[in-house]
Amino acid sequence: MTVDAPFEITLCAAPATAPAAGATKVHGAISATQERILSPVGVYVQHYLRRLESNDADDQSDHLKVHADHTAAEAAKAISNLDLNEEEDEEESEDLLMTDPKEWKQQDHYAVLGLSKLRYRATLDDVIKSHRKKVLRHHPDKKAAQGHLNDDGFFKCIQKAFEILSDFTKRRQWDSVDPAILDDIPSGKKKADFYEVFGPVFAREARFSSVQPVPELGDESTAREEVERFYEFWYSFDSWRSFEYLDKEDATGGGNRDDKRYNDAKNRKERATRKKEDIQRLRTLVDNALKVDPRIARFKEEDKLKRNAKRNAQEEEAKRLAEEKKAAEEAAKKAVENASMMEEEHKKARQQAHKQLKKEQRALKLAFKSLNFFAPAGATPSDADIAVATEKLDKITAAKNDADALVAIRTELEAAHAAGNGSATLDDIVSKL
Amino acid sequence: MSTAAKTYIGLSLGNHNSVIAIINKDHRAEVIANEDGEHKTPTYIAFSGEEEYHGSQAKHQIVRNAQNTVAGFRDILGKAYSASMAEQHAGFAAIEASADGSAVFVIRAASESGEGAELRLTAHDATVRYLARLRTTAEDYLGRKIDGAVLAVPVWFTEAQRTSIGAACADAGLPLLQLVTEPAAAALQYGLGRGENAADSVALVVDVGGTGSDVSLVAATGGLVSVVSSAHTTAVSGEVIDDVLVRHFAAEFTRANGVDVMGNPRAVRKLRQAVEGTKRTLSSATTAPCAVESLAEGIDFNSSVNRTRFDILCARTYAPLLETIEKVVADAGYQLSQVDQVLLCGGAARVRRLQARVASLFPETTAVRDDAAEELDEVIAAGCAEQAALIAQGVADPAVAVADLKVDVLAHAVGLQIDADGLALVLRKDTPLPASRSVRVALPKGETRAYIAVSEGEPVPPKPESENDDEEAEEEEEVEEEEAGPTYRPTRLLAEMVLELDAADENTRVEVSFFVGTDRKLTVTAVEPVSGKTMTAVIPQ
Numbered sequence: 001m002t003v004d005a006p007f008e009i010t011l012c013a014a015p016a017t018a019p020a021a022g023a024t025k026v027h028g029a030i031s032a033t034q035e036r037i038l039s040p041v042g043v044y045v046q047h048y049l050r051r052l053e054s055n056d057a058d059d060q061s062d063h064l065k066v067h068a069d070h071t072a073a074e075a076a077k078a079i080s081n082l083d084l085n086e087e088e089d090e091e092e093s094e095d096l097l098m099t100d101p102k103e104w105k106q107q108d109h110y111a112v113l114g115l116s117k118l119r120y121r122a123t124l125d126d127v128i129k130s131h132r133k134k135v136l137r138h139h140p141d142k143k144a145a146q147g148h149l150n151d152d153g154f155f156k157c158i159q160k161a162f163e164i165l166s167d168f169t170k171r172r173q174w175d176s177v178d179p180a181i182l183d184d185i186p187s188g189k190k191k192a193d194f195y196e197v198f199g200p201v202f203a204r205e206a207r208f209s210s211v212q213p214v215p216e217l218g219d220e221s222t223a224r225e226e227v228e229r230f231y232e233f234w235y236s237f238d239s240w241r242s243f244e245y246l247d248k249e250d251a252t253g254g255g256n257r258d259d260k261r262y263n264d265a266k267n268r269k270e271r272a273t274r275k276k277e278d279i280q281r282l283r284t285l286v287d288n289a290l291k292v293d294p295r296i297a298r299f300k301e302e303d304k305l306k307r308n309a310k311r312n313a314q315e316e317e318a319k320r321l322a323e324e325k326k327a328a329e330e331a332a333k334k335a336v337e338n339a340s341m342m343e344e345e346h347k348k349a350r351q352q353a354h355k356q357l358k359k360e361q362r363a364l365k366l367a368f369k370s371l372n373f374f375a376p377a378g379a380t381p382s383d384a385d386i387a388v389a390t391e392k393l394d395k396i397t398a399a400k401n402d403a404d405a406l407v408a409i410r411t412e413l414e415a416a417h418a419a420g421n422g423s424a425t426l427d428d429i430v431s432k433l
Numbered sequence: 434m435s436t437a438a439k440t441y442i443g444l445s446l447g448n449h450n451s452v453i454a455i456i457n458k459d460h461r462a463e464v465i466a467n468e469d470g471e472h473k474t475p476t477y478i479a480f481s482g483e484e485e486y487h488g489s490q491a492k493h494q495i496v497r498n499a500q501n502t503v504a505g506f507r508d509i510l511g512k513a514y515s516a517s518m519a520e521q522h523a524g525f526a527a528i529e530a531s532a533d534g535s536a537v538f539v540i541r542a543a544s545e546s547g548e549g550a551e552l553r554l555t556a557h558d559a560t561v562r563y564l565a566r567l568r569t570t571a572e573d574y575l576g577r578k579i580d581g582a583v584l585a586v587p588v589w590f591t592e593a594q595r596t597s598i599g600a601a602c603a604d605a606g607l608p609l610l611q612l613v614t615e616p617a618a619a620a621l622q623y624g625l626g627r628g629e630n631a632a633d634s635v636a637l638v639v640d641v642g643g644t645g646s647d648v649s650l651v652a653a654t655g656g657l658v659s660v661v662s663s664a665h666t667t668a669v670s671g672e673v674i675d676d677v678l679v680r681h682f683a684a685e686f687t688r689a690n691g692v693d694v695m696g697n698p699r700a701v702r703k704l705r706q707a708v709e710g711t712k713r714t715l716s717s718a719t720t721a722p723c724a725v726e727s728l729a730e731g732i733d734f735n736s737s738v739n740r741t742r743f744d745i746l747c748a749r750t751y752a753p754l755l756e757t758i759e760k761v762v763a764d765a766g767y768q769l770s771q772v773d774q775v776l777l778c779g780g781a782a783r784v785r786r787l788q789a790r791v792a793s794l795f796p797e798t799t800a801v802r803d804d805a806a807e808e809l810d811e812v813i814a815a816g817c818a819e820q821a822a823l824i825a826q827g828v829a830d831p832a833v834a835v836a837d838l839k840v841d842v843l844a845h846a847v848g849l850q851i852d853a854d855g856l857a858l859v860l861r862k863d864t865p866l867p868a869s870r871s872v873r874v875a876l877p878k879g880e881t882r883a884y885i886a887v888s889e890g891e892p893v894p895p896k897p898e899s900e901n902d903d904e905e906a907e908e909e910e911e912v913e914e915e916e917a918g919p920t921y922r923p924t925r926l927l928a929e930m931v932l933e934l935d936a937a938d939e940n941t942r943v944e945v946s947f948f949v950g951t952d953r954k955l956t957v958t959a960v961e962p963v964s965g966k967t968m969t970a971v972i973p974q
Contacts, residue, residue, distance in 0.1 A: 009849060009857040009874040011943075014884035014931055021882055021933035024970040027926045030953050031889060033841035036659050038865060039617030040838055041820050042626065043828055044656035051867060052840075052951070064655040064869060071631035168461065210460060211826060240458070 073213055077121070101156035105245075109161035109174060112154075120175045120207050124166065131162040173245040175207070185281060188288035195219050198289050202234070205282060210238040220295065227295050234286045243274040353403065360406035361397050367410050368393050374423040392430050399433040439580040441610060441825050442571055443817025445618070446564070446584060446598070448507045449643025449671065450780065451476050452814035453571050456822035462622070462806060462815035465574045473780075473810055474567065478503045478559055480540045480552065487566045496702050499524055503538045505644065506559040511597030512536065524698065531555065557601055564605035581610040583821040585618045585813045587647055588663040610824055615640055615778075616649035616660050618816030622805040623776045626653035633861050634773035635661075637758065639791060640813070641781040643671040648757045650765040650772070652863040659842070661863055662765040668753035671712075671781035677746050678708040678738070682723055685736055692729045700729040715743050716783040744786040751790045758794060766862070769794055771892055775801040780810035840865040841951060848921060849874065849945065850886035856921040858890070859947050866953070871946030876937050883932040883943045885959055887972070888923035932959045932968045 019025040038045070047063035092114070099107050108116065113130045115122045122130075136142075140152035164170045181204065186197045199217045206214035215230045222230075247267040290296055368374075373389035375381035381389070400406055409429055416425035442465070443454045450473040457463040464472045469489050479491035479502040486494060494502050503526045509518060514530035514537075522528050531537040531553070538559060540552040554562075571579055586598060595612055602609040613621075616638035624630050633654045640647040649663035667673075682704055683694035694700045707725045714721035720739045728734040762769055772795060777788065782803070792801040806815045823829040842863045848856040849872065859870050876883055932943060941961065948956045955972040 009851060009872060011874050011876055011883055011885065012850060012852045013877045013880055014882055018884050018886075018931055019929055021931050022968065024928060024930035024968070026928045026970065026972050029972055029974050030847065030927065030949065030955050031844045031925070033866060033953060034844045034863075035839055036661065036842045036863065036865070038838040038840045039614055039620070039651075039658045039660060040611070040829075041613050041617045041621045041658060041816070042656055043823065044626070045838075046828070046830060048655075048657055048865065049838075063657060067626070067631065067656040070627075070656075074628060074631070211828075240460075 070213060097154050099154065099157045101153055101160060104157065104160040107157055107161070108180060109164050110178075110180070112157050112161040113165065115165075116180065119178060119180065122165075127162065127165045131158065131166070134158045172240060173242060176241045176243060177245045183278075183281065185285040186288060188291045190292050194292060194294055198293075201285065202289070205237075205285065208237075208239040208241040210240050217289075222295065224295075224299060227293075227299070231286065231290055231296075234282075234289075237282055237286075239278070239282065241275070241278055243271045243278075246270070246274070356403035357401055357406070360403045360410070364397070364406050364410050365393060367414060371413060371417045371422055374417070374426055389426070392426055395430055395433060439825050440575060440577045441581045441583065441818075441821035442579055443618075443814050443819065443821045444567065444582045444584045444607075445615070445811075445814035445817060446507055446560075446586075447476055447642060447810075448505050448645075449476055450474065450810060451563075451567060452811050453567055454811065454814040454818035455571070455575065456818050460822075462811075462818050464807075464811050464814065465571050467570045468573070472808065474570070476504065476507060476563065478506075478563055485562070487563060493706070495525075496699060496706065499702065500526060501540050502526055503540070503554060503559050506538070506556045506563070507598075508644075509536050509556040510560055510601065511556075511591065511594035524702075526554075557597060557604075560598070560601040561604040564601060564607055568605060568607045579607060581608040581821070581824075583611045583613060583817040583824070584609060585613050585615045585817050587665065588614045588616060588649055588660055589647075589665050610821060613817060613820055614649075614660060615647060615813050616651050616663065617658055618813045618820065619776055619778045619805070620651050620653065620658045620816070621819050622812050622816035623774075623802060624805075625651065625658060625774075625776070626656040630774075631656070633864075635767060635771055636774045636776050637762065637772050638776045638778065639754070639758065639782060641669060641671070641754070641777075641779040641784075641787065643780065645670050646754055646757065646779070646781075648754070648761045650761050650767065651776075652765075652861070654861055654864045655868075657865055659840075659863065659865065661767075662761050664757050664761045664764070666753055666757045669750060669757075669781075671709075671779075673750050674712060674747055674781060674784065675705055675708050677750060678712060678723075678743070679704050681738070681746055682708065682734070682736060686728060686732075686734050690729075690732050692732060694729055697729050703728055704734075711738060712743075713780075713783075715740050716785060740785070747784070747786065751787050754787070755790060755794060758791065768892060768894065770796050770799075772799055774799060776805070776812075777801065777803045778805070778809050778812035780808070782809050841953075842866065843868070843949070845889040845891065845924070846921060847927070847947065847949075847955070848888060848890050848923075850888050850923050850926075854922045856888055856890040856923045858921050859945075860949065864949075867948070867950050869946065869948040871944055873942045873944050875939070876934075876941055876943070878939070881934045881937045883934065883959060883961075884929070885932065885943075885945060885957065885968075885970075886923075886929045887927045887947075887955070887957055887970070889925045889927060890921040890923045893920050893922050927955065928957065928970045928972050930957070930959065930968055930970045932961065932966060934961055934966060935964060 038048075044063040044067050047066045051063055096111055099112065110116045110119050110122070113127065113134055115126060115130055118126060135155070135158060138155045138158060140150075140155055143149075143151040143155075164174050186201060191197050195217060202214075202217045211233075215226070215233050217230065218226055244267075247270070248263065368389055373381040373386045375385045396409060397406070400409065412429070413422055413425060416422045440455075443456075443462075445452045445454075452473045453465040454462050455465060466472055467474045467488055471489060474488040475492040477486075477488065477491035477495075479486040479494035479498055481494060481498055481501060491502060495504075505522060505525070509528075512518070513534045514528070518536055519528045526538040526540050528536050529539050536556055538554040538556070540554060568579055582602065584598065584602065586595060590598075599609050599612065619638045619640065620626075620636060623636070625634065625636055630653075634652075636651045636653065638647075638649045638651055640649075645665055645667040646669045647663065647665050650661045652659055652661050679701060680695070683701070686692065686694050694704065703725050704723075707723050711721045711723040715738070718740075720737055722735070722737040724736075725734045759769070762772060775791060775795065777791075782788065788801060788803070792799075795801070803809055805812045820829065842865050843860055844862065846856075846858055846862045847860040848858045851857045857872070857874075859872055860868055874883070934941065934943075941963070944960045944962060946958045946960075948958075950956075953974040956969065957972070958967065958969045960967050
């Protein structure tokens with residue numbers, strides 16, 4: 001909210017000492033503050049206190065902002081009144097001029113004073129001014145001067161209208177039943193032009209509020225809190241509307257006491273019924289508006305989404321957990337499988353190695369045999385030689401449980417045998433074990 | 434609304450007269466008439482025999498039963514006994530020191546049952562009895578129980594006095610919702626800071642009461658009201674004006690009949706009561722009668738005085754009030770020309786001549802207002818009723834409001850420099866922190882750079898009249914001044930910044946917003962809404 005200065009501010013041209021464009025230069029801080037006692041009266045103290053707590057530059061409840069809003073609203077109202085009043089002097093129709101002052105209850109007091117456009121918006125000042133104007137035009141003395149003697153019917157109407165409109169209580173009673181302002185309320189069916197239909201109706205009903213200013217319906221972009229405040233306000237609407245104006249007068253005028261009492265009781269009952277109906281009517285209006293307000297629908301949708309989002313999130317979380325669990329289980333299973341497979345392979349490998357070893361042992365044994373048990377060349381190995389060689393072979397096979405080593409030993413022995421020093425090599429190998 | 438059923442009243446407990454008001458169904462302040470049909474109830478209690486009288490009935494007893502009449506107890510409440518106190522109340526019920534040092538009224542009512550029965554009544558007891566009576570009056574009038582009251586007390590009431598009033602209210606079965614100061618209540622009733630008077634303004638509340646006058650300078654910023662400075666004087670009051678009239682009529686009587694009046698306390702009291710009515714009549718009529726049956730030595734007195742005569746007689750009595758006004762305005766650091774309106778309240782402020790004298794202190798642009806209530810002595814009570822209604826509506830919260838709020842306010846006005854010695858006001862002096870305001874400014878012709886210089890400032894003192902010899906020039910200047918309002922001049926430059934715009938014409942506006950936090954840090958933000966160019970300067974504490 002911007003407060004327009006009372007007069008237009010035009011900045012001065014930058015002096016030579018000014019900082020460069022886009023630069024700021026700070027010269028000094030604000031002088032020390034003074035302590036003052038704030039008188040806690042009026043409407044705006046609450047806003048200020050709330051603001052004091054938050055100390056936030058963008059706080060919308062700032063008392064200065066609220067105050068400026070109220071002021072601007074009132075100024076706008078005053079200007080619109082001025083605009084309406086600009087069309088000076090409403091025309092006085094023939095019918096209006098012929099109004100019977102005896103039928104004052106039926107006359108339109110605003111029309112009589114030429115305020116039929118402003119109606120309830122007319123200020124006391126407007127009433128006084130227009131009354132003065134009308135009196136000048138319709139005073140019986142003036143009529144008499146024009147030759148219309150005893151033509152004071154409309155003047156009486158003017159006086160009656162002024163009597164009612166200048167009296168706070170009487171005017172409210174009249175405003176309550178002003179026939180020129182409809183009491184209809186839009187139905188609770190969905191409408192595309194919700195704001196155009198309901199806005200003016202709420203603005204119209206706001207005139208009965210004891211608490212002013214009344215929150216407005218707003219539009220699509222109105223913040224959620226505002227909308228909620230609006231409905232809260234209208235559900236606890238404090239109306240000054242009353243129906244005394246429609247009271248039936250005692251037909252006989254004077255009447256006796258019993259008649260008067262009977263009439264009073266009847267009128268009171270009537271008033272209470274009307275008031276009740278009016279409260280019901282307003283209630284229906286707010287109900288209808290709430291029902292078809294696109295914002296409320298949107299908020300509900302948002303709420304639903306939010307709720308759903310929460311639920312969805314929960315579900316997803318559960319799903320995710322389940323999946324994780326499943327994956328973990330599978331992994332465990334796989335690991336177990338892997339392990340068994342490894343075991344198998346291992347076993348196989350070991351068996352293979354064992355087989356190989358056995359084969360090599362056999363091959364070595366055969367080699368021993370083919371190498372004549374390392375007996376001297378050409379000689380048939382004796383039993384003793386065989387026993388010694390076999391013993392050595394056993395030693396080797398006992399020491400070496402590796403197929404490759406056995407192969408190496410075998411080739412070495414075969415090579416040595418061919419070179420003629422097999423026995424020595426064998427001894428050498430055995431001694432090395 | 435759950436609070437709608439509560440009945441809260443506004444109460445102005447004066448040293449002289451008290452007024453009860455309520456906001457009625459039509460949202461208007463309505464003064465509750467007492468059993469005698471009067472809008473204000475004299476703050477008196479009298480004892481005679483077994484009977485206890487309040488209000489007018491008690492006041493009438495001053496003539497023949499003064500020693501058993503208790504008056505002026507509001508100002509004694511919460512104070513220790515002193516000799517001057519007894520002196521001030523000479524002529525009424527005797528005041529003695531009690532065991533605990535507080536003042537006690539001693540009433541030796543001539544009781545039928547026993548001679549010398551003595552009633553010792555502390556100021557607290559007297560206030561409780563009186564308030565309880567007021568409560569009954571209001572309840573009888575409204576036909577409902579009273580759920581609470583907003584009470585106004587003078588600014589100069591000490592904490593002890595305020596506490597005592599609260600205790601008295603509680604004992605009188607009148608739950609105290611909030612204690613407000615009298616100028617605050619008056620400002621509220623005059624609508625300061627609301628509606629037509631919404632603009633920030635400085636008002637002077639001149640309250641001329643029965644026993645003394647209070648002058649308070651009240652600043653309203655953003656609808657918040659704070660009392661900047663205040664002074665109390667007993668040199669101007671309804672009683673002082675009565676004294677003048679009493680002396681006048683006494684002299685007249687003596688001249689006519691050769692009988693001394695001033696030496697006869699009873700005659701003086703009789704005359705004083707009659708004179709009150711005369712004074713009141715003079716506020717509406719140009720001539721007022723004064724008649725006392727058997728004033729002294731069985732001789733009746735019948736005379737009249739016209740307003741001119743009255744004004745001449747009282748001319749001197751107003752001077753102390755004018756001095757007080759000047760002092761209060763100076764104390765607050767303002768000039769008389771800066772006071773936007775003068776709000777009158779208190780019964781004696783009805784005196785036409787006094788109003789004119791007060792108005793003559795200020796320039797013509799200052800409105801002297803007396804339109805807040807039907808009668809000036811009802812303004813404060815009506816203001817209290819207004820606050821009570823706000824509490825009932827839930828707009829004001831009494832819980833936070835019971836204690837007066839100490840807040841930090843700006844010591845100097847802050848604004849934008851518009852030329853070498855001109856300042857456009859943005860934040861007024863005495864604005865409570867935190868505060869934010871924004872203004873829309875135009876650029877000088879042909880410039881694309883907005884030079885924003887933030888300064889502290891003070892109002893330009895009025896030019897001495899002798900400088901304006903040329904009448905035409907003076908007239909021109911007056912017109913200018915009216916257009917520009919009170920002009921300010923910069924005293925201390927706080928910060929400068931330059932916002933460069935790509936293009937600018939006469940319709941280009943830059944929005945400059947100010948924010949002062951409670952830490953005295955000033956943030957100035959300049960925004961050009963069309964291009965969205967923004968710049969911020971932070972002026973640390």
